[in-house]
Amino acid sequence: xxxxxxxxxxxxxxxxxxxxxxxxxxxxxxxxxxxxxxxxxxxxxxxxxxxxxxxxxxxxxxxxxxxxxxxxxxxxxxxxxxxxxxxxxxxxxxxxxxxxxxxxxxxxxxxxxxxxxxxxxxxxxxxxxxxxxxxxxxxxxxxxxxxxxxxxxxxxxxxxxxxxxxxxxxxxxxxxxxxxxxxxxxxxxxxxxxxxxxxxxxxxxxxxxxxxxxxxxxxxxxxxxxxxxxxxxxxxxxxxxxxxxxxxxxxxxxxxxxxxxxxxxxxxxxxxxxxxxxxxxxxxxxxxxxxxxxxxxxxxxxxxxxxxxxxxxxxxxxxxxxxxxxxxxxxxxxxxxxxxxxxxxxxxxxxxxxxxxxxxxxxxxxxxxxxxxxxxxxxxxxxxxxxxxxxxxxxxxxxxxxxxx
Ligand code: ADP
Ligand code: MG
Numbered sequence: 007x008x009x010x011x012x013x014x015x016x017x018x019x020x021x022x023x024x025x026x027x028x029x030x031x032x033x034x035x036x037x038x039x040x041x042x043x044x045x046x047x048x049x050x051x052x053x054x055x056x057x058x059x060x061x062x063x064x065x066x067x068x069x070x071x072x073x074x075x076x077x078x079x080x081x082x083x084x085x086x087x088x089x090x091x092x093x094x095x096x097x098x099x100x101x102x103x104x105x106x107x108x109x110x111x112x113x114x115x116x117x118x119x120x121x122x123x124x125x126x127x128x129x130x131x132x133x134x135x136x137x138x139x140x141x142x143x144x145x146x147x148x149x150x151x152x153x154x155x156x157x158x159x160x161x162x163x164x165x166x167x168x169x170x171x172x173x174x175x176x177x178x179x180x181x182x183x184x185x186x187x188x189x190x191x192x193x194x195x196x197x198x199x200x201x202x203x204x205x206x207x208x209x210x211x212x213x214x215x216x217x218x219x220x221x222x223x224x225x226x227x228x229x230x231x232x233x234x235x236x237x238x239x240x241x242x243x244x245x246x247x248x249x250x251x252x253x254x255x256x257x258x259x260x261x262x263x264x265x266x267x268x269x270x271x272x273x274x275x276x277x278x279x280x281x282x283x284x285x286x287x288x289x290x291x292x293x294x295x296x297x298x299x300x301x302x303x304x305x306x307x308x309x310x311x312x313x314x315x316x317x318x319x320x321x322x323x324x325x326x327x328x329x330x331x332x333x334x335x336x337x338x339x340x341x342x343x344x345x346x347x348x349x350x351x352x353x354x355x356x357x358x359x360x361x362x363x364x365x366x367x368x369x370x371x372x373x374x375x376x377x378x379x380x381x382x383x384x385x386x387x388x389x390x391x392x393x394x395x396x397x398x399x400x401x402x403x404x405x406x407x408x409x410x411x
Contacts, residue, residue, distance in 0.1 A: 027255070042094065042122035053126035054118075055373075056150075057366025060103045060143030061135025062190065063087075063094045067111040068362035069118035073370045074173045076401035079356065079363040082106045088231040093219075100138040107146050114362070122154050127380070129369020133387035134190070140386035148382050159369045160384035162392045163360075164191055169354035169371065170364035171324040172200055178351050179321035183314045185307060187335075188327030188359075189215035189232075194259045194311060195396075196318050201375065205399040207259025207316055214303055215329045217263035221299050224274045225292050235296045236332050242293030247273060249302035259310050260402050263303065270299050304335045306343050316349050322349045331358040348404045 052072035059066040068079040084102050088094050115121060130147035133140055133350035144160065151158035168184045183206070184195040192209035212220075215232055222231020225238065249269050273295060274287060287295070307325075315323050327337060330352050343350045357364055372394075373380050384392075390401075 021058070028118055029067045050190060053370060054120060054124050055127040055129050055366040055370040056114070056122075056125045057362035057364070057369060058107075058128065058130040058143045058147045059163070059166075059360055059362040059365045060107065060146075061133070061141050061231075062139060062360060064101045065103050065106045065110050065358040066360060066362035066365075067107075067114035068366045069114055069120060070366035070370060071362055073374070076363045076367075077114075077120070078114045079360050079361055080110050080114045080117065082110045082358075085230060092223055092229055094136070096136045096138055100142060103142040104140055108143060111146075111150075115397045122150075122156075125154070125156055127158055127373055128158045129161055129373075130158065131166065131283065131365050131367050132384050133162060133392040134390050135163055135388060137386060137388040138390065144384075144386045151382060157373070157380045158382050159373050159380050160392070161365060162366045162394065164193065164390070165367075165393060165408060166326065166364040166368045167326045167353075168195070168197070170202070170357040170361075171326045171351050172371075173356040173364060173367045174357055175351045176325060179349070181318065181320045182322045182351075183311055183318065183320045184326070185311045185330075186327045187214050187307060187325065187329035189213060189219065191215075191327060192261050192263070192307075194261075194314060196314065196320065197324070201372070201394065202332060203394070204397040207261065207310070208402040209261045209263060210253075211262050211264035212267060214263055215327070216260070217267045217303060218299075218329065220267050221270050221296070224270055225287070225296060232329060233331070235300065236334060238293050239296035239300045239334060240293075242290075242295070242297030244297040244301035246294035247298035248266070249273075251296055251302055251305050254306050254309065259314055261306055261310070266299070266302055266343045269302075270295065300332075304332075304338050307335070308338045309400045311339075311366040312342055312346055312348060314345060316336060320348070322351060324351050326353050326358065327367055328359040331355055376386050 021044040024031065055070050057068040057070060063084040065082040066080060069077040073075055084099055087098055087102055128147050128151045130143050132144055148160055154314065164186055167186045167188065172178060180197060180199045182197045185196050186193045190213050192213045196204040196206055216230035218235050219230055222235045225235070227234040250265055252265050253260055311323050323343065329335060336352060339350045
């Protein structure tokens, strides 16, 4: 159903099953109205959690039973929308989240074979991410929780990535070193136990996933090319070109990817001008560039993670986030870690990139241990503030920001 309200509101959409009404405003103002007869259902199975993830360019909803059994995990990717811009356009991402969030949640419930009556907890990402995108998930989650009388918890997206490895592996020995490698993050933690974190380091500039996507563009590969660089690299020689291994010294646990990106740019285009484009470089050379780039990008990740594990007497290492899906990275970790006797754990493939199953699982995990966190009294934050108590955190980009002032 759709109708005009006072000229300024454009659409009112009713989803009868969920009882969700959506009002869209033409000035960018919007709100969700939820009307439902729901009361808390009594369930004699482990609690079901509905997860909602809208931190960047994926609208995702999932239903998880207990803390790890995934009943559904729907990811509505915006890949097609941003492809022609070569990166995520925040305004477009927000508009698409609004368009698809109701349907995505409904599909997640349907696929799990449950209704909102069965849901005991809603878990929603409150940060970090694009603020407009986060606000949509948070407003939607809170509205739904309010109308259903369901409990709600706000969780941190980076912690959810770490939890994705816990969901996929029955027993991870702690303390563990945790590496998060994705399109927006490259961070290293010590986890005394799951939920107890010490900051070790992070990228001082770009994230490794973002660097991979830029290298893909340089090589004439389509948008979001990290996985395509991986495929191309399989045909190349990782020792063909010696790209710089940034911050490889053992003095800290920080990383840097801006210089590597520039090195690949100069290699492809030539110094001082546009000598050639990636798609005009011969196939064999492109494969060598891709393989050599991956070797340079991944070596610091593997070395620093395992050094940290040794120095801090960790029992294992956990590697998660979109880039952890990369087989070459996994093999490099496996080879180096087996020499040192450190087991390395990864999430299942479908849990590496952004998804709501990890959000639901983490929400259930935290709600069981930190009941005070089960509240609708939280806000969306674009930065890292929402990470639970984190010993020793310092912003690795702070020095650079200071210089820019
Ligand atoms: P974020 O949480 O930062 O939004 P995701 O966790 O969804 O990002 O990860 C997306 C990133 O992971 C993208 O940069 C993408 O290119 C990268 N990625 C996904 N699969 C692979 C792969 N197989 N090899 C390398 N990079 C990958
Ligand atoms: Mg992510």
